[in-house]
Amino acid sequence: MxxxxxxxxxxxxxxxxxxxxxxxxxxxxxxxxxxxxxxxxxxxxxxxxxxxxxxxxxxxxxxxxxxxxxxxxxxxxxxxxxxxxxxxxxxxxxxxxxxxxxxxxxxxxxxxxxxxxxxxxxxLPGISAEDCLFADLGVDPGKNGCQSFEATDFLIRRRKFDSTSVLILWQIAMVGNLGFYERRGHIQGLKILAEVLDKDYGADHEVIVYEAAVYYPVCLPVVERISLSKLPEAKVTEVSTLYVPPKAMTPVDRKMMVNLGINNC
Ligand SMILES: C[S@@+](CC[C@H](N)C(=O)[O-])C[C@H]1O[C@@H](n2cnc3c(N)ncnc32)[C@H](O)[C@@H]1O
The missing domain is CATH 3.40.1010.10 (Tetrapyrrole methylase, N-terminal domain)
Structure with missing residues (x-):
């Protein structure tokens, strides 16, 4: 050629x-x-x-x-x-x-x-943190869909998202930080992130701060379940990813089902 x-x-x-x-x-x-x-x-x-x-x-x-x-x-x-x-x-x-x-x-x-x-x-593709999350947390993106954003980008671009679908936020230890990881430097950023998410999910919505085990099978993954209001106090490191489960199931559009010739789901 x-x-x-x-x-x-x-x-x-x-x-x-x-x-x-x-x-x-x-x-x-x-x-x-x-x-x-x-x-x-x-x-x-x-x-x-x-x-x-x-x-x-x-x-x-x-x-x-x-x-x-x-x-x-x-x-x-x-x-x-x-x-x-x-x-x-x-x-x-x-x-x-x-x-x-x-x-x-x-x-x-x-x-x-x-x-x-x-x-x-x-x-060549490899196994990402998100792939590990699907396995460890039992999340199937085919069920409710899956939205994935970098945490700072999510906030500064005011990304539109669907609270009835899975939301995954990356680099939560770096919210508002375009430089390098600083221990405890993320607390203010997490406060702002929690405030933004609160509007759609409510303060009591359970989220997971997730870290896939790097030294598997010696170590287990970190799966910290907390209410959204506690996010700023969560133990977060440079490899933490936030998993926000859907708030509710979204109802089906009956008219669309008819258009598609679907009788039942
Ligand atoms: C620069 S990105 C690198 C992502 C990597 N290329 C991948 O495919 O997963 C760093 C971010 O990936 C996520 N990450 C990396 N290692 C992780 C782990 N062990 N568990 C959970 N998330 C992880 C975190 O959100 C972290 O802030």
Whole structure:
């Protein structure tokens, strides 16, 4: 194919490590890591990083500069490092934790940039925190639907949502913080988040602060059930995700059922 003939030497494959220590890695991702000329990684835990270095001795951590005022600048530095290695003509495999395309600006930016420069680039899916949540909390997005937002984005864009459907809010330890995680720095943001949610759900609505177990099966997931009013006092870390169950079932539209030829549901 004409497009493929014009591809430059060097390629980029971005894979996800999953959330749980090594056990979430797909066979496809493992194969790409093993055969890469250069492996770069952005991982949440040092144990996985060590394991990765045994799998491929070229493995090197991506720069993670926490002195930047904004996370966005750090992500740009990560993208730049990935592209530097690809431009050397190497087959690069970049490994991100979770799903590499979920809340991972630098992964998407690197793929886009590599393709624009004429390199072959692909992303393989991985197991995200949301996938773990579905399994641990017994939530099936097919039942009531599922809305997923980054917590700060949810507030500042006043995202429209449906309180009869599942609501998942990511990065709740970073509400209003465009920089890096600060212990207890999230309390004011959580107060505002609770106030906004209160309008649709009420203060007594039960929500869950969730953390998937990283060191499964040694550790269990954190499932903290609290009323919405207690959210600002909840124990929240940089890997906490908020699960807000539906408030009520939404009634069916009988007229629409007739239009669709459905007699009963
Ligand atoms: C930068 S995002 C990375 C998401 C990751 N790429 C994924 O696929 O899940 C970080 C956010 O993911 C969620 N997260 C990461 N690890 C988690 C865990 N162990 N349990 C629950 N949520 C987690 C939290 O909302 C956290 O603030």
């Amino acid at each position: 004409e497009g493929e003939l014009n591809l430059k030497i060097g390629s980029l494959t971005i894979v996800g490590m999953g959330i749980q220590l090594v056990g979430n890695l797909t066979l496809g991702a493992k194969a790409w890591i093993e055969q890469a000329d250069k492996v770069l990684f952005a991982l949440a835990d040092p144990v996985t990083a060590k394991w990765l270095k045994q799998l491929n001795t070229t493995a090197e951590a991506l720069p993670y500069n926490m002195n930047n005022q904004r996370r966005r600048d750090t992500y740009e530095e990560m993208t730049a490092k990935i592209l530097t290695e690809v431009r050397k003509g190497l087959n690069v495999c970049a490994v991100f934790y979770g799903h590499p395309g979920v809340f991972a600006d630098s992964a998407h930016a690197a793929i886009k940039q590599a393709r624009e420069e004429g390199f072959q680039a692909q992303m």
